[in-house]
Each structure stands twice: as structure tokens, then as C-alpha cells.
Amino acid sequence: MMTSISSLLATPGTPNPFAPPASRFPAVTTFFKWRTAAPVLLSSKFRCWSAPPPAPPPAPGDSENATVGEELSSSTEGISAYSWCAGLGGLGFVETCYLSFLKLTDSKAFCPVGGGGCGDVLDSDYAVVFGIPLPLYGMIAYGFVALLGLQLSGKRIFPGLSEADIRLTLLGCTTTMATASAYFLYILSTKLSGALCPYCLFSAVLCFSLFFITVKDFGFQEIQKFVGIQLAITGIVVAALSNSYSTAQSQLLGPGEVDLLPFETEITTKSTPFAISLAKHLHSIGARMYGAFWCSHCNEQKQMFGQEAMKIVDYVECFPDGVGKGRKMDKACVDVRIEGFPTWVIKDQVLSGEQELSDLAQASGFVMDKSLPS
Template sequence: MIMASFVSVSSCQFRFGFCELPPPSLIPYTRRFEVPGRRFPTITIKCSSSEPENSEDSAPSLSPSSSSSSTSEVSTTNSSTYNWYTVLGGIGMLDTAYLTYLKVTGSDAFCPIGGGTCGDVLNSDYAAVFGVPLPVIGFVMYGLVTALSAELGEENLPFGISKNNGRFALFGITTAMASASAYFLYILSTKLSGSSCLYCLVSAFISFCLFFLSLKDVKLEEIKQVVGLQTCLAILVVASLTASYSTAQPIPSRSGDIELPYYRTEITSSSSPYAIALAKHLNSIGAKMYGAFWCSHCLEQKEMFGKEAAKELNYVECFPDGYKKGTKILKACADAGIEGFPTWIINNQVFSGEIELAELAEMSGFSLDQANEASEVQ
């Protein structure tokens, strides 16, 4: 019995405190039992229970399922970000590849309404950095971004590079690209005033998008650690471009002085029976070709048909009174939503740029039998 009592008491928790007796006047006993000013120890006993404690008193635990779910969400977010890197980098590669083609071949880009082309920019002294064509440099940089982001998305970096170092490398590349793009926009607005290049602007926009994506990928604490290095990198890029362009000659502004009186273009090639039959067919179905007299691509499109067949085309000149700053495009062209030249509208479908005769035949439903019949008639 004594042992049982000992076990029962030993399983209890003891708390010691003190309480003060009330004044003697409030005790309903005789004064001989009063002990004024005395404090007696009190013992509070709280026995333990075999029942589980309340969940509020226990520390929260992280279950494996919630941990794996959180890791999966982070992985999915990172993968999505690197997919955007890859897509934008791929678009940038296509854009700069086309600009490289124009630079190497000396060709003109698709003619915009304003009359200028990318040729003025690509043929200027600012289209090369230390002798290397600028579009080639852009193509290489976009290629690096595309390849590195693809490897980061798969977490399979070469040469034993850690993922963290790969992220910082991507951040550095996009910082350099954004700095260069900002400098080029400055050059375009000051040294090349009056010239415009839509493809160059698209490339700059993509560079800025990639830079902001890298800012999102790198945490604020990490940015604070490398902000000095990134600033030095941007300064180095701008200084290098400035040194390269120190002897470059600016292009005089043409936007305010350009004035082109209308002139009729001369077509020198002869037409084949097939081209004549196709031109008549296009006219019969209401197909229209919209162009401008100063557009070299429009002239080349007519040369494909030849001088005889070109007369059969339903051609719409969008600037019949010539062109100068402030001249409005012909209302028929504006109503058709023409944005560049040449533009074909065939069966209510819009097609831009020069188009081969075989493609025009396919678009318009011109059959080989019709061509043979036209040849026999002639």
C-alpha cells in the first residue's frame, strides 16, 4: 500500500507557490489561532494523464507529402521560367538570323509603310562592333541564353557547373544584352535619327524581357551580393561599344526632308504564257496587289510576272501622289489595313511580301489545266 502510494505521488507534478492569509478580522476563528503576517507554502499537484496532449501544445510536424508537394511546386515554377527563357531566346535567334542574312547579302527587309527600311541601319557604321556584324553577336548571345536555360531546366549543366552558378551566368548574360540594347536604342534615336528598324526594336524588346526574367529568377538577397559585379559588367559593355563607335559616322536625318515625287516603275522582263494566264485569273477572282512606287520588293514582284502580265494585275498604288512626311496612305489601302508592301489580298486572305508565282497559283486556286488552255489559245 505504501509502495502504491509512492508510485502514485511520484507520477505527479509539483508546483510550489505562496499565498498570504487574509487579515485577522476576516478569519472566523478565535484570536488564539491567528497568526498575523505569516505566509504558508502551498503545494499545487497536477497529475499526469495517459491521454494524448492537446495538439496546440505539441510542435507542428511537416509531413513528407507536404514537403514533396512544396518541392514539386518550386520545381514546376523554375521549369516554367526556363521554358520562357528558351522560347524568347529562340525567337531572338530567328530575328538576328534574319538580320544577319540581310547584312551579309545586302538585301532589304520587308518594306514598311513609312518608306524606310532596315538597310539604313544595317549598312551604317553602327551595325558592327570591332568589325564583327552586330546581328552575328546577337545571334550568339541568344544562342547562349537558349542553350543555358535548356540545361538549367533539365538540371544537367556541363563541366560540373552548379545550378546556382548557372543561374548567375544567365543573369550576367542577360544583363550584358539589356545594357547593349539600351545603348543601341540611344544610338538609334540620336545618331540614326530618321531611320527605323522594326527587327532591331524586336530584338531589344526580347533582351529586356530576358533580363527581367533573370531578375525574377535570382532572389533579392543574391542580387545584393552581385549588384556591384553586374554594374561593372554593364559599364564594360557600354564602354566597349563607345570605343567601337568612336569613328562611326552618323546618318543624317531624312524623316523631315524626304520627298519622293511619284514615278512610274519600268518592268523589263517578258511574260510567259503561264504568268499571263495567272495574272488574268487573279484579276478575275478579285485578287489585289497593294504596293508603293518606291518599294523595291513591289517592283521585283511585278518582274516575276513580266511587263505583259503585270498589266493584267489588279494593282493598287497606295501613294499615287508621291510621298513626303505627313502624306497619308490612300484610303483604299488604309481601309484594307495595309501595313507593308507588297501585300496581296486573295479570297479575303492577306499575304505579305514577295510571293512566287506557283504559290500565288495555289493560293488562288489556279490549276495547271487553265495554264495549258491559255497556252493553246495563244
Template structure:
């Protein structure tokens, strides 16, 4: 837990610096700076990562004290106040990550934010680590403190975030996402390269948005080399802001979710595996052959 907390503290310290000094953020996806610039990246007027840094530092410190007490042979009762405080800190981090990931998906359109995902992963791992290392009695004795911390954290987020961030869907009029092509980093298999070319030759298309994490995951499954023939259509080539309309190609295709595949005239929403795409291509080819046979003299 000490190592996890240290990573979280370093991450949130870096993001706090970037927020305070408007510095560029190193990010493998294209949504980190947009999220950090949004109204949801502050609490009571202060950078939200600052509170994350304090929480990670506190959890790390408490974990170190708990480990020291256990090594010194202190009784469970003597260690309980520290364990309860540690549980409260982990619960606060877990609650914050759950709320922020919900906001990311429902209020910010699923903007791909690598730093957000890292923090959520660290918080979730801390929760799992605590649950797996504490004894049944320690968990029982710490449960009230953890529940109280979770409720208090949720209340603070509700009160401290900008108006509307915890109620109905709210998007600041000034919030916008500048278009940035996501960089595909995975290596392509021969199968993926061949499939991308086959999809393109068949007239298949994948409609998506540059900020869509599922679209990015689909591209990552194909890999960078396959992108040369990958039949992708960007629905927001000019970026996104409130009131921005999709490109005519996406509008004509009736796109309502990202990603949307159109293969042989069939519209399929969501990510597909390579095997599923191959099967859809086979079905489309078979249907085309049937149509040709039906009109042949």
C-alpha cells in the same frame, strides 16, 4: 527565358545573313535596311547582329541549364555560377539594346526599324523576367556579374563601333535613306475616317517625314481607310541624306519637329489623339466664327 532567347537568336541570325550577303530585309517599316547598312550595324568590322545571335544563344543555353539544375533539386549555392553567368548575359543584351536605341533616336534621326524595336523588346523582357524570377539572394549574388557585364559591353561598343559613333553626333557622308512610303496596316474606325475628312476640309495639315516613327504611329491611329483624306505633307519626298533640305511646303510652315500639325493657323508639335484633334478643330472653327462676326456690319 528560353523561348525569348530562341526568338532573339532567330531574329539576329536572319539579320546577320542579310548583312553578310547584302540580302533584302523583310520589314513592315521603311528603315530596317537603312539601319542595317549604316556604320552602326557593325562591331570590330563584323555584323553587329552576329554578336546578338551569340548572346541570345548563350542566354538561352544558360537558361536551359539553370532550369535543369532547379528541376534536379540542386542547392542555390550550387546553381549560383550558372545564375551569375545568366545575369551577365541578360545585362549585356539589355545594355546593348539601350545603347542602340539611343543611337537610333539621336544619330539616325529616329529611323523606324521594326527589327530594332523587336530586339529591344526581347532584351527588356528578359531583364524583367530575370528580376521577377530570381530570389533576393540570387539577385544579390549575381549583381556584381551583371554590373561587370554591362560595363564591359558598353566599353566594347564604344571601342568597337566606327569612330564618332559614341562621341559627338556622327553621320556618315554616304549614309542616306531612300524614300519609301510607310504602309499603314490598321483598320480605320468610322470616327477616324470622318475626322480625316474634316481635317482636310478645314485646311489642316500634318507635316512629317517618312522615316519618323511618331509620324507613322499617328497614321496608324487613323488607319488605312482614313489615308484617302488624311492631310499629310511629306517633308522629304526625295529621301534623306546629309545636307538634304525639307520640301518648300514644310520650310514655309516653319517645321522644326515631326510630326507638326497646323490647324487653324496654330502650330502643334508631336502626336495628337483623335480627341485632341477634334478639340483643336472645334477651337479653330470657333475662332473663325468670331472673326466673321467681328467684321460683319
């Protein structure tokens, strides 16, 4: 051991007085040399840290690439949400363009379901707001939302507006549309009960989807800042629609400027055996049809039954004295709380709008004879 220590302390070129002769311990000398070299090699190859080693400094341009990558990731998510808004807004724009064309040209809508529900809803008083057809409002709203979505997706459509202003405008539009859709669904289920309108339901799905996409894009923390604005928009929309419909109903029930004497429309169709059997069944259970002489849908319902069957159906004319100042709706119709014409009261059911004979048979429990032509 002394030999190894002395050999380490020896300086080059100075003879070591403690070193043994080389010829006496050749193997031992070699062993100590190998043992003394190992610690030097290990100490130069490994390091012992009391804490995790520091990260190497970033290379020039790495920080810029990381920042660009984060911005690209966030912008990709934003583009995805706004692209959905643009796409859904485009679908709504196409649908409302079609409905606006039908409303302005007084054409019949293609209805994928039976019962004439599409025409009943589109031709009702609730399809007009402040004298303007409702689909026109929808066409403008959907088109505007589609343009805002394209702008936020990178298209320069509104160059003078900042991204924050456009996002807030989009939130206001979708809030307005979702509130209006909820109100219209309430009208559809309460005032137009029995009428099924696929166009209305599809539009409601689009509006609610646009609203939820916009709210999700803002995030929970940010959307809390605009809850007051959304509640104000909701109140304004509900108040405006309620005022429009209440004004229209008051004009309908109190037409002081209209003076129309009652008249009878001629029924030109022949009754089928099925229609006659159904009319007898409706009469036997006390079912009644409430209508108005000026109502085109009432006339179409009569033509559907035919001459012979309509003599059996219990029909109640709601304006027997005509329409005008001082003339009121018949008390029997007021008691039923007529919302539109025609209205069927079958047992405890109230069916608004023109009905197919098969629907009346099902509602009244009439068992159809397969041998009878419908």
C-alpha cells in the same frame, strides 16, 4: 444524498449498512444509479486541455512526401522562368539568324513599315561593331541564353557546371544584352533619328524581358549580392561600344588610305508630275538634300525623284573635291552635323536616310493633289 454517497463507497460483495431495503425505495435507487453512471461515462469520453492538443505524430513517409512536394513546387516555378528564357532566346536566335543572312549576303530586309527605315539602320555604320556585323553578336548571345535556359529547365547540356554557376552566367548574359539594347536605342533615337526599325525594337523587347525574368528569379535579397558585377558589366559594354563607334567614325571622316575622285551618277528615271510638284515645293521653302557622290542611298533617292525633279531639288554635295588625304567634308555639311547620307533638312527638321516622297511631302507640309500620280 447520503444514500448515493454510501452506494458509491460500497465495495462489491460487502453489504452496505446504510442502504435502505430494496422494497421501500425502488425508484430512488434506480435514479441514483443512473446519476452516478453519467459522470463516469462523460469523463471517459471527453478531455479538458489547458492548451491546444498536440498534433499527432506523422506517419512514416509523410515527412518525406512533404519535402518532395516543396521541392517540386519550387522547381516548377524555376522551370517556368527558365522555360521563358529558353523560348525568348530561341525567338531572338531566329530573328538574328535572318538579319545575319541579310547582312552577309547584302540582301534587302523585309520592312513591315514604310520609309525604308529597316534598310537604313541595317546598312548604317552602327550595324557593325569591331568589324563584325551586329546581328552575329545577337545570334551568339540569344543562342547561348536559350541553351542556358534549357539547362536550368532540366536538360543536361552543360554537365560540368553547377546550377549556381549557370544562373550567374545567365544573369551576366542578360545584363550584357539589356545594356547593349539600351545603348542601341539611344543610337537609334539620336544618331538615326527618323528611322524606324521594327527588328531593333523587337530585339530590345526580348533583351529587356530576359533581363527582368532573370532578376525576378534571383529575388530582391539575392540579387543585391551581384549589383557590383552588373554595374561592372554595364560599364564595360558601354565603353566597348563607344570605342567601336568612335573608331569607325574617325575612319569615315579621315580616310587617309582612300583616294576617290568625285563622279556623277546618271539619273535614268523619268519624273512624275507629283515628284516635280514636290520638288518645286521643297525648293520654295528652302529644303535641302545633303549627300555624297559615293553614297548608294543618295543615288536611289535621286532616282526616286527622276531627272526633271532633281534639277529643281537643292542638292548639296558634301565631298565636292573627292575623298582622300587632305580632302575634307564641305563646310555646309559640317555645320548641319551630318551623321549619314542622304540627309534632308526641311525647316527645323533633320531627316537621316533615304525618304519616301510621301514622307517628304508630309514633313514639308506639301498638300498632295490626288489627281497627280505618285
